[in-house]
Amino acid sequence: MEKIKLYEDPLFENFTGDAIRPGGFEITRTAVDFCRFDQDAFLLDIGCGKGATVEYIEKEYRYHCTGIDLSEILIKEGLKRNYSLNLHAGKAEALPFNDETMDGILTECSFSLMEDKKVVLNEIKRVLKPNGKFIISDMYLRNNKPRHFSQGIMIETCILNAFIVEELKNFLSENGFKVLRFIDYTYRLQELMASIIMEYGSMDYFWERVANKPVDCEKISYAMKDIKLGYFLCIAEMEKRE
Numbered sequence: 001m002e003k004i005k006l007y008e009d010p011l012f013e014n015f016t017g018d019a020i021r022p023g024g025f026e027i028t029r030t031a032v033d034f035c036r037f038d039q040d041a042f043l044l045d046i047g048c049g050k051g052a053t054v055e056y057i058e059k060e061y062r063y064h065c066t067g068i069d070l071s072e073i074l075i076k077e078g079l080k081r082n083y084s085l086n087l088h089a090g091k092a093e094a095l096p097f098n099d100e101t102m103d104g105i106l107t108e109c110s111f112s113l114m115e116d117k118k119v120v121l122n123e124i125k126r127v128l129k130p131n132g133k134f135i136i137s138d139m140y141l142r143n144n145k146p147r148h149f150s151q152g153i154m155i156e157t158c159i160l161n162a163f164i165v166e167e168l169k170n171f172l173s174e175n176g177f178k179v180l181r182f183i184d185y186t187y188r189l190q191e192l193m194a195s196i197i198m199e200y201g202s203m204d205y206f207w208e209r210v211a212n213k214p215v216d217c218e219k220i221s222y223a224m225k226d227i228k229l230g231y232f233l234c235i236a237e238m239e240k241r242e
């Protein structure tokens, strides 16, 4: 059965705006400021959605920024909002860019959704310049319990694919990246969820509106309580190629 894609649902956009993730541009700004890219830097946003970050980086930093996303719907919406943006439909597993062309790559609430992370990370490594930066903001499980609750919940969100931080850090270091910064932004996720609850009275009503049918809200609530969902920013640097 095809999963409902929460990030394509206009209902969700009521709470996040064009940046379809917790924390909006505050987290992006922290990451980009930290990286101190050169003035003519080239950045790539993978899983860029409607290109909100691409637009933000071009406007605020004047870097060259390109976005790529699997969802043609979201790319079209982004181009409708601003036709001058450099947005393309495409997948992280086969990036249409030459080797060593990017100073930095961002994945904001999207890396968790990518099925074969090893293939994606190899692509990221190929496209990054030596010492290029990889910026990830995403969901994580604060109690480190393995995820075991996805069966039967047919809504695709980063929540169902949240990372275990140690696993992610090991995965990055085993693949030639050094983690430079890790910052917890769970309060930004809590703010987003609180605004949904303020609007709908509970998360249950929100899930049902998104799914457009009754869903097992008890199961979702139980799972959410159990996993202690968090949100993070991680900035890693690709170690120099030998």
Ligand SMILES: C[S@@+](CC[C@H](N)C(=O)[O-])C[C@H]1O[C@@H](n2cnc3c(N)ncnc32)[C@H](O)[C@@H]1O
Pocket: 007, 018, 019, 020, 021, 046, 047, 048, 049, 050, 051, 052, 053, 068, 069, 070, 071, 074, 090, 091, 092, 093, 107, 108, 109, 110, 113, 114, 115, 158
């Ligand atoms: C939660 S949305 C975040 C969108 C955007 N980063 C933002 O913050 O506004 C996740 C995005 O990742 C995209 N995505 C998921 N898997 C992908 C893949 N393998 N390649 C490219 N994009 C992907 C989805 O289509 C979706 O637009």
